[in-house]
Amino acid sequence: MHAQKLSSSSAESIKKIEAIIIKENNSKKDTVELQKRLSFLKNSSHKNEQILYSALLANGFSLFFDKINSRSEYYYLKSIQEAKKSNDLSLIIWTQVNYSKYLYFYCQIDKLIPIVLKTMDESNQIGPSEMILPEETFKFFGWIMSTVEDKSAISYYKKALQYMQNPSSESAGVLNAIGSSYFRNKDLSNAMYYFNNAEAMALKIGDSIRYAKILGDKALIYQEKGNLKDAVRFLKQDILYSQKFKIEKNEMYASIILAKILLKLKDTAELEEILEKAGKIASSKSYYRSSLKEVIELKLIVLGGKDPQKELLLRRQLKQIEEYLLNTNGNTVLQQSHWLIQKKKYETDNEKIRLQLEKGEKTKSLIILILILTIVLSLVTYTSLNKKLKTKKITLEKDRLFFEQKLSDASYNIETFDEYLKNKNKQISILETELEEIRNSVAVQSEEEKTKLDKILDSHLMTDENWKNFKKEFIKQHGEFYNYVVKNFPELKESNLKIIMLQKLDLNNSEISNLLGVTVDAIKKSKQRLKKKLGERYDLLFEIIEYK
Structure with a gap:
């Protein structure tokens, strides 16, 4: 049991915190300017505002370095520790989710999962109205469950929708994510239904970036159904929009999928150019290495032994990437994470069964007394019924x-x-x-x-x-x-x-x-x-x- 009872921030305090977080979501990379701008939080007499300062400063260093870094780690962990000391569950949950997003973005899946599982358990102890940005929290839980291919992702996404403005770019994104989850579960009908809803919403609000992403995801359904030409058409549209709005990550993903389809169609005319562009993007960030691995594997297939020297260089590069991924976000780590989630569910189910058995034993001792009381009450009821x-x-x-x-x-x-x-x-x-x-x-x-x-x-x-x-x-x-x-x-x-x-x-x-x-x-x-x-x-x- 906790030494002190956990509490949650007041509704007024939560609204104030949310307003500050939303305002800082689009902050620039200038950490000096960020520290000045957030100084009112650091100097505040309210402990929760000081906690917020550490968490937002950690986000600022993450944006500045664009990789896992010691400054961010220090402030993320400090914000979590201070939130725990305050016994404010709404702050504990938010600081842990804030840190988890950082780990997720930089592919630290093995480190991330235990924190997320704990945070999910804690989120069940308070109502959504007591949470800080519940829509973002539930959406993030959906992301995590999607990453480890857990079917509970859909329920988290749908929960997030309840607290989002509709229509909006955020709700269109969640609709699209639900479609992706159904696609991974091989439910193509529901996947297309949610992709179409997301597309209609993106067009309605004029969100071209979201629209591009949805086109790429719809291409996966056409590919699955064997309609490769339409899949190619959607992917090329996705890539054009991504290039126009300089969304390199989306361009890279769409290009890799397009390259795989073109290989099936044996259309190698533009394949090398597509892979070259995708490889350049994948090489630019350390957390894109899983995508770089796919690009190299595709390049090796295209080479087909025609250039041994080039192939040797690619294979050496591939080996280095595989060793790196083995300890970060590779398949082995994902499988371990999935196992960890299933283990957690199993332990939870066992605990429920144990409590039910204990309750059953106690219930037995009351049955005789209840039977006697029932007989007495029946006689009394019978006489007064008429x-x-x-x-x-x-x-x-x-x-x-x-x-x-x-x-x-x-x-x-x-x-x-x-x-x-x-x-x-x-x-x-x-x-x-x-x-x-x-x-x-x-x-x-x-x-x-x-x-x-x-x-x-x-x-x-x-x-x-x-x-x-x-x-x-x-x-x-x-x-x-x-x-x-x-x-x-x-x-x-x-x-x-x-x-x-x-x-x-x-x-x-x-x-x-x-x-x-x-x-x-x-x-x-x-x-x-x-x-x-x-x-x-x-x-x-x-x-x-x-x-x-």
Whole structure:
């Protein structure tokens, strides 16, 4: 246990911290100027602002040196240590994520994974509203899980989307990342769906850089499907945009993929030129060495033994790169990282099982006592049941008439209906409980008694007239949502729309079934049939219900 209880920054403090971080995201390489600009944080009496100073200064040195360096390491670790001393969990998480981004960017995957796993565990201890830049945190977790090919990447990306402005360059990037994750999972249909959404958003906001990246990713799907000519066309567009906006990293990646496809097509006319440009970019940064390895391997294939001297030089260079990658971001390290994540999951599952077993042992000792209490309570309940039934029938009928009259007298609006529906549900639940008690009671109840309760229950269900009034007022308040659904999902029937509109008001399956006079299973089956009809558009429909 912690010596002191962990806390989180206040909402006001978090907003202030976020504003400073966002402002410094585009800082220049001048570290002297950065230190002057951040001096107000260093000299602050607030400990969290001093922590922020160390973290942002570490980012500045990283940008200046553009590689792993001792100055950045010192300030990153200092910010984390001070955050831990402050027992502020929101700061602990952010400083660790900030440092992890640095390690990720410079391909220190083996060093990165243990820190990220710990940070993920800690992020489960607070709500997103208590986190600093939750959208960036969840997006980064998605990046990491993508790197080690873990399927949880998609859930992290989708979580990040909930806290991003839409449309925006950031949300387009996350949509594209979700598509890439589905592609790695061999789910080409979902991959293309998210790539298309990302492309539409990038075009809408005029983000040509993001658009170029998406084109390259779509090319991978065409390549996978065997449509190599279209893949080449998309990649060449990606490269042109990358050259225009001087995005060397993206140009390098797209060029390597293009070179591989041209080899399959046996089109060597421009292959050497493409590899030469990609190799020049890959040689410019130490953290591009995995890409340089691919370039050299492709060059060796193109040479095919025609130039032994050149081939010998390339092989020597390749050996040096492989030795370097073995200790940084090579396949061996990625496999070890993936294993570490699986081990962590296994240990977590084991701990859950252990706790459940302990809980089960304690539960056994209570079972006998619960049985005795149940028998006693059953006898008491039995004697009072008959008295309560008559009283509740009268009360429920009065309540129904009251709310029906209230709805009739009130000027129709969606708030009135919302209150009305909630009271309906409450009364229906009570009636169903009473009916069940009568059916299970040892006492012999007359058929007339049960019939009266059944009639009262039927009267509480949504009538055609009430549904028309409800629909009319729903459209007034949620017209944009209703029109969007009807326009984009013309195959929806009125029965589907009833469920969708009630779910839009945050009613669950049980409450919807109560109002419509059907079972919960009937509601679930209706949704299953709708899912079969809509296919991959089903999830989109229910995302629209939640967010539109």
